[in-house]
Amino acid sequence: MRSLTRRAVLRALGVAGATAAVAGCAPTIGTARMPQVAGTYDGPPVTLRFWNGLTGGDGPVMRTLIEEFTAAHPNVRIDMYALPWPDFYQKFPAAVVSGLAPDLALMHNFQVATSAARNVIMPVDEVLGAVGLAEADYLPVVWGSGVYRGQRWSLPLDMWPDSLFYNRRVLEKAGLDPDAPPVDRAGYEAALDTLASSGVRGHWLPAIDPQGVGRGFDSLLWQLGGTHYDDAGRSATWAGPEGVEALAWQQSLVRQGWSPNDVSGSDANVAFKNDQNAFLWGGPGALINDLGQVESLDWDVSPLPRIGTQRAAFSGSHQFVVARQQSFDADRLAAVVTFLGWILENSLGWASAGPVPARLPVLQSPELQDLPAQAHVAQGVEHIRFYPLVPGIAEVQTTILYPAVGDALLSLGDPRAALETAAAQASFLLTENAEKYGEA
Structure with missing residues (x-):
């Protein structure tokens, strides 16, 4: 399938002009309705199409789960x-x-509102009972x-909250307790000072990787009581003052000599694996499996330290969606619901990919303790934060805020000026998005 530009996608949706409101002007396929289905499919063999972006180590885990599902439901192939x-x-x-939609897909939580506004996914309220989901089962x-x-x-x-990964051997060598990672600003800065006195820059800040350093800014902003948007x-x-303080604190990591300047996330990762730094802030989906492959590495993970006045951590979430169809087949939809109910009930198997289960009965099950790193990450989930449910919000974060934060860390320039310029640019794009997605 050939790649389409964003403008071409908008045209394909039947929208007049690049800034027309996709959500307000649904294409013809928007009239399709989902039939009522039961929670278990027992009909003739059916093959479902499932799209996602799991191209890393998480892909094989999902494929294994699909194999387990198929063994229990031989009439449904995925x-x-x-x-x-x-x-x-x-x-x-x-x-x-184009009428070639998959039956279901997995996407990030911060893309759901955009996809809903574009009218390319279906509301799923009517299948909650068949899938077996209840509000009490989730944060x-x-x-x-x-x-x-x-x-x-x-x-x-x-859920995949940013967490504190720490190198136990480096901490112990510096005279710090490897079983008691810092939990607040005073403890974290004291640990970095102690590490520096032993010749170790304890927190390598990935300033040239806007995504990683931007998510750190997100967590700090929330911890200091700030918000991203009205x-x-x-x-x-x-x-505002909270954002300025958050960015200034990140700059202090370099100014104090606790982090080198001009390093990437891969630089920090390699240094951590080679006992050259002590702390990484990042998501469990990427780091748990990566670090776990280094047999000689002595590491663990805990919730992010509280640098501000309250605990908070950026988190993302993989979420299942039902793709909008030109017409729905009841058998296929029943098979989709059967798969969704099964995998959400058995999401402990997905935890081996790094993220922790979103469903609380699974998250709180004794079996999660067999995955120590994931169990330690789970200790901080009550304080996670998500982007707001605004169409196009991921674009604002990744193309405006995060590069601005990265540039300010590389230049060590005025944090207020950097954030004000980015806020003005973002507010313009937010207004444009509101018009485009029918939010105005």
Whole structure:
């Protein structure tokens, strides 16, 4: 399938002009309705098409789960098509509009509102009972993450909060307790000072990787009591005192000599594996499996330290969606619901990919303790934060805020000026997005 530009996707959706409101002008396929289905499919053999962006170490884990599901449900086959996330988000809307939509897909929580506004996924309120989901089984922030314009559009599979990965051997060599990672600002800065006195820069800040360093800024902003946007999602608010303090604290890691300047996330990762630094801030989906492959590495993980006045950590979530079809087949949809119910109930198996289960009965099960790193990450999930449910919000974060944070860390320039410039740019894009997605 050829790649489509964003403008071409908008045209394909039947929108007049690049800035027309996709959500407000649904294409012809928007009239399709899902039939009522039961929770277990027992009909003739059916093959489902499942799209996602699981091209790393998480892909084989999902394929193994699919094999287990098929063994228990031999009449349902699932063809999984994984492609890099940027390609997925480009091709998925085009496939829906062209009538080549998969039956279901997995996407990030911060893309759900955008997909709903584009009218390329279906509301799933009516299948909650058949899938077997209940609000009490999820943290409020997670349960609410799939609700947009009063309807539910996605089903949460997992959570992957940024956490504190620490090198036990480096801490012990510096005279620090390897079993007691710092939990607050005073303890964290004291540990970095102690490490520096032993010749170790304890926290390598990946300033040239906007995604990683930007998520650290997110966590700090929330910890300091700040917000990214106003309640309407029309204006960026990160340039307030809390944002300035968050960025200034990140700069202090370099100014104090606790982090080298001009390093990447891979630099920090390699240094950690070679006992050259002590701390990494990052998500469990990437780091647990990566670090676990280094047999000689002595490491563990805990929730992020509280640098501000309250605990908070950026988190993402993989969420299942049902793709909009030109027409729905009851058998296929029943098979989709059967698979979703099974995998969400058995999401402990997915935890081996790194993220922790979103469903609380699974998260709190004794079996999770057999995965020590994931169990330690789970200790911080009550304090996770998600991006707000605003269409196009991921674009604002990744193309405006995160590069601004990275540039300010590389230059060590005025944090207020950097954030104010980015906020002005973001507010313009937020207004444009509101018009485009029918939010104005």
